Amino acid sequence: MKKLSILGSTGSIGVNTLDIIERFRDKYEIVALSAGSNIQLLKEQIKKFNPKVVSVLNKPLAKKLREELDPLDIEILYGIEGTNRVATLPEINMVVSAIVGAAGLIPSVSAIEAHKNIALANKETLVMAGKIVMKEAKENGVTIFPIDSEHSAIFQSLLGHQKKDVKRIILTASGGPFLNCSREELANVTTQEALNHPIWEMGKKITIDSASLMNKGLEVIEARWLFDIPHEKIDVHIHPQSIVHSMVEYIDGSVVAQMGLPDMRGPISYALAYPERLPTELPSLNLLEIDKLTFDLPDDKRFPALRLAYRAVEEGGTMPAVLNAANEIAVEAFLNNKIGFTGIPHIIEQTMNSYKVKEINTIQDALEADSWARMKAKVLI
Structure with missing residues (x-):
């Protein structure tokens, strides 16, 4: 069973990732979640997936979440220190990096330094420091699996070549x-x-x-x-x-x-399961129903x-x-x-x-x- 941490669990990618995981409980376990300020959605995710550790944006939100979840036995952290802990827990195999923006850089690098494979949706990690991040990944034996639909497509189109x-x-x-x-x-x-x-x-x-x-x-x-x-x-x-x-x-x-x-659950499931594919039961592409495919500069x-x-x-x-x-x-x-x-x-x-x-x-x-x-x-x- 693959044990996961999700950075940015209440965002679009995080929600879609948890949708995939809910369908394949026999393959994945959620160990930790990090979120920003949407603690209502985070509470629902905690009750459904029972993580051991969660992190939120700041101390007041952590206090409020702790009060609302009492008496659940869960470690509640906050800030960049909390997010880094979520990204580096010893028992996890993979980190889903789905925080939006530059805020995703430090926890993604921390996960790499902790030898965790990355399912990467946070493109800013490579935009800001791609040279360093890829060097760190190589030195730490880490594989970065792209979640962006475009980069997942390239990753798949390069295989065997x-x-x-x-x-x-x-x-x-x-x-x-x-x-x-x-x-x-x-x-x-x-x-x-x-x-x-x-x-x-x-x-x-x-x-x-x-x-x-x-x-x-x-x-x-x-x-x-x-x-x-x-x-x-x-x-x-x-x-x-x-x-x-x-x-x-x-x-x-x-x-x-x-x-x-166009459904992000496709590239997400591929990043989670590589080199296998999951029977996601997503709708099939029927080219006979597509009027035309056009391209322009x-x-x-x-x-x-x-x-x-x-x-x-x-x-x-x-x-x-x-x-x-x-x-x-x-x-x-x-x-x-x-x-x-x-x-x-x-x-x-x-x-x-x-x-x-x-x-x-x-x-x-x-x-x-x-x-x-x-x-x-x-x-x-």
């Missing part, structure tokens, strides 16, 4: 809710419109990133490190139907693609966030951490109606333009760049 034969990786993107909007229309979109994704059900931050195509930019950087492929060999195609989750083209002209209906004039991500990975060093931090601050400002939708890439670009790239040799280098960019972006807003 040699890396030297890869010509390029093609990440697909739905294009989000504003695929056909003009620049003038994009300047006036509302937060509610931006949160109305046509295909995927995700958390607020990732949904906004999908609408701006920053999510795809972050995935380019993640893929560069996860698969050790130069960014020049990573392309993005707009694919509104979200059936082809990504592709790998080989030097002989062959293209291997992974397809399926992204428009970086209307969606400059993708261009900024390529710039960040090209400049290298600490710049991807700056890109990510500025984006998190700008998205938060947009969600709070402090800036417009097109203000998001504007704030990011201004922040990047103000920064002098440094080499990244330690996790602390990434954290310092992150902190600087957050302060700078807040000033610009």
Whole structure:
């Protein structure tokens, strides 16, 4: 039986992961959960899965949870120390890293240093410090299994092939809710419109990133490190139907693609069970019912966030951490109606333009760049 900790259990990925685990109780045991402030949902998860350890955002929430769960025998922790404990418990085999944003970096690295295999949904871990994280994983004998549908598709499309034969990786993107909007229309979109994704059900931050195509930019950087492929060999195609989750083209002209209906439980179950597959009973893809599959190039004039991500990975060093931090601050400002939708890439670009790239040799280098960019972006807003 595989024993798991889930970082970010009350988020979209965490909830879907627990849905899979509930169906396969004979294969998986939940040892520990970490969450933010949604303690009502966490309470339900605790009662259903009976973890030994849980962690929440802060001390007041931990106190409240302890009072509401009394007399259950469970260790309740809080803060980064609590999350790190959840990530490093001796008895666990795998950590599902599903915390949103830069907050996922430290516990993911802690899990790797504790020799835990990672099912990775937190792309920021590799965006901010991919070079260091992959080096640590190799040195600690850790395998990182991607949960993102695109990276899971690439992982599957690379199996049985040699890396030297890869010509390029093609990440697909739905294009989000504003695929056909003009620049003038994009300047006036509302937060509610931006949160109305046509295909995927995700958390607020990732949904906004999908609408701006920053999510795809972050995935380019993640893929560069996860698969050790130069960014020049990573392309993005707009694919509104979200059936082809990504592709790998080989030097002989062959293209291997992974397809399926858009449901995160597919890549989650694959990461949990690899090299096996679970009989999830998810709906089957019926290509006869699909009207058409279309592909197009992204428009970086209307969606400059993708261009900024390529710039960040090209400049290298600490710049991807700056890109990510500025984006998190700008998205938060947009969600709070402090800036417009097109203000998001504007704030990011201004922040990047103000920064002098440094080499990244330690996790602390990434954290310092992150902190600087957050302060700078807040000033610009």
